[in-house]
Amino acid sequence: MVKLLHDHTAEDCVELVPIFDNLSKDEKNTIATLVTHHHYKTGEYLFSAGDTSDSLIIVAHGQAKVFQMATSGKEQMLRILQTGDFDGEAALFTNSDHNSFAQALMKTDVCQISRGDFQRLMQKTPEMAVNMVNALGKRIAQLEQQTTEVTTASVESRLANYLLETSAGLNQEVFKLPLKKKDIATYLGTTPETISRKLTSLTKQGMIEKISNNEFKILDADRLMMID
Amino acid sequence: MVKLLHDHTAEDCVELVPIFDNLSKDEKNTIATLVTHHHYKTGEYLFSAGDTSDSLIIVAHGQAKVFQMATSGKEQMLRILQTGDFDGEAALFTNSDHNSFAQALMKTDVCQISRGDFQRLMQKTPEMAVNMVNALGKRIAQLEQQTTEVTTASVESRLANYLLETSAGLNQEVFKLPLKKKDIATYLGTTPETISRKLTSLTKQGMIEKISNNEFKILDADRLMMID
DNA sequence: CGGATTGTTGACTCGAGTCAAAAACGGTGG
DNA sequence: CCACCGTTTTTGACTCGAGTCAACAATCCG
CATH class of the missing domain: 2.60.120.10 (Jelly Rolls)
Known part of the structure; x- marks a missing residue:
């Protein structure tokens, strides 16, 4: 075996x-x-x-x-x-x-x-x-x-791109983040605090919706793409 | 011909x-x-x-x-x-x-x-x-x-590294910057203004010496390496 | 059920970007 | 060699995004 x-x-x-x-x-x-x-x-x-x-x-x-x-x-x-x-x-x-x-x-x-x-x-x-x-x-x-x-895009823009790519990669409306936010932070070259804040901000602006702790839904892909 | x-x-x-x-x-x-x-x-x-x-x-x-x-x-x-x-x-x-x-x-x-x-x-x-x-x-x-x-080092540190590498690559004490400062800036992911300021600052701190407009001399390689 | 790791929020700080204006430089042609 | 023009560099004043520190809340997991 x-x-x-x-x-x-x-x-x-x-x-x-x-x-x-x-x-x-x-x-x-x-x-x-x-x-x-x-x-x-x-x-x-x-x-x-x-x-x-x-x-x-x-x-x-x-x-x-x-x-x-x-x-x-x-x-x-x-x-x-x-x-x-x-x-x-x-x-x-x-x-x-x-x-x-x-x-x-x-x-x-x-x-x-x-x-x-x-x-x-x-x-x-x-x-x-x-x-x-x-x-x-x-x-x-x-x-x-x-x-x-x-080096050229703001954290908000990088995060937006990351969400779009992740969602596209998984090919589903509601998607689970495959990484801990801590890891997303080091991937995007920022800190967990900032990730947390920007996710809140994107949610408040109605571009994404928080489904559960680490599940999100993209509400306005166009606007996400235009950030920065 | x-x-x-x-x-x-x-x-x-x-x-x-x-x-x-x-x-x-x-x-x-x-x-x-x-x-x-x-x-x-x-x-x-x-x-x-x-x-x-x-x-x-x-x-x-x-x-x-x-x-x-x-x-x-x-x-x-x-x-x-x-x-x-x-x-x-x-x-x-x-x-x-x-x-x-x-x-x-x-x-x-x-x-x-x-x-x-x-x-x-x-x-x-x-x-x-x-x-x-x-x-x-x-x-x-x-x-x-x-x-x-x-993403992890300050502009001053990146510039210091760049100077060290350039000097090492050319293999001479007094060396001429092979790029315009504008280009060094986009290489290091910053702006010409910041490059200008940091060069002044490194000079004032006695780590480098400005020979001419675009020629410099490394005075204290050890300290340059330790920045940040 | 704890204990540890992870995430959130607030207050504060600071590095580095922006804008604007002046100075220095470098190439060109007379 | 010099005067001129465009580009590059420098300097100053101001702003702001995002990092840090700290305390607290939520999750995860054995």
């Missing part, structure tokens, strides 16, 4: 992750044999800044946040790893340490491939290397967007 | 750019035939947001800034392309438009490879795809750093 579960997870990784798309069955099977998997409970760290980074990490199931820590101790969240996402830098450079942290936000299954295996894989399977380049390109575009927004 | 100059530039690109490192002479020659080149004067745009993006751009000589424009009209600089740097997103996705601008800061020579050619190149030359993955990985790390700094 344990064995079965293990195999299941390894294949999941290969099936789930876009970078392994359009590879042949054979190739996918080969990859599955190179993969090891780990399970993390809520709050556990997948890696920490300073750790030696020697493998690519793929989220097979669950959710984890990746963040950096400023010298001041303030966190900046860089991204949320969802099912199918991977963390890249790790596997790319020789002799480099992580400069960020990854922490599980729920029970999370993770697959790893060592740098060596992964580099060999890219050499042997150009298809996959191209997929990888594409995935990294998207990540760069997303990061550029984040950088620009964080 | 014009012809010679042309060929020279095409080969320059292939020689200069890290992503073409450790390829064979043959492969480099092939690449050189795929490349077209362009020249831009100071202030000209290499591309603008909304342009169709269908080629990879490599800077053979010169300097250009890449920036996004917020709805408010405020610029956020994303990076400076130096000799040997390339702008990636362009070549990676089908049917995507640029969401940023690139503007020459001096006379600048640029080489281009079309998306199709570049994708084929990666398929044929896994070496190169791996190089590309590495280059993108570094860019991601740099962007993550920029995002974190911009």
Whole structure:
């Protein structure tokens, strides 16, 4: 049973992750044999800044946040790893340490491939290397967007965008915030207090409705988009 | 003569750019035939947001800034392309438009490879795809750093870091700022006025010395590093 | 049911943005 | 080399968004 579960997870990784798309069955099977998997409970760290980074990490199931820590101790969240996402830098450079942290936000299954295996894989399977380049390109575009927004838009505007994106992503009118407000704050580069205030403010202005503690409904998407 | 100059530039690109490192002479020659080149004067745009993006751009000589424009009209600089740097997103996705601008800061020579050619190149030359993955990985790390700094550190601290990096990069005690202060401002996510004030303040505190209008000398690197 | 973590609200502060005007700079052509 | 014009930089006065600190309320979870 344990064995079965293990195999299941390894294949999941290969099936789930876009970078392994359009590879042949054979190739996918080969990859599955190179993969090891780990399970993390809520709050556990997948890696920490300073750790030696020697493998690519793929989220097979669950959710984890990746963040950096400023010298001041303030966190900046860089991204949320969802099912199918991977963390890249790790596997790319020789002799480099992580400069960020990854922490599980729920029970999370993770697959790893060592740098060596992964580099060999890219050499042997150009298809996959191209997929990888594409995935990294998207990540760069997303990061550029984040950088620009964080410096040019007000917190209210960033929060409004975040709500719109979250709602669109979940594709339902009434949606539950997938993160604690504390985490939303570090994602948007602000503080929990400010998030709390802005949510109240948006509610009072009739753009959103608070359904429960962490469930909201978008009432006026147009106006939300125009903030700032 | 014009012809010679042309060929020279095409080969320059292939020689200069890290992503073409450790390829064979043959492969480099092939690449050189795929490349077209362009020249831009100071202030000209290499591309603008909304342009169709269908080629990879490599800077053979010169300097250009890449920036996004917020709805408010405020610029956020994303990076400076130096000799040997390339702008990636362009070549990676089908049917995507640029969401940023690139503007020459001096006379600048640029080489281009079309998306199709570049994708084929990666398929044929896994070496190169791996190089590309590495280059993108570094860019991601740099962007993550920029995002974190911009949200967690004060302008004074960001400016201090910028001065230290610039001085280190140029490797000389007295160094000339390679950007106009206006541009430094959009790079650091602030305004020219604030840059001006902070430079004065750092000078008064004895950490730097103003040599001429845009030349400075680092007097106390340790203290600069500790700001914030 | 506690105890701990998370969220809310109020009062206060301050860094940095804005606007405006003057000064300095840099390139151009005579 | 100098006078001129446009751009860039500096300086001052003012404003305000959002951070901080602190106390309290609500949730979550074992």
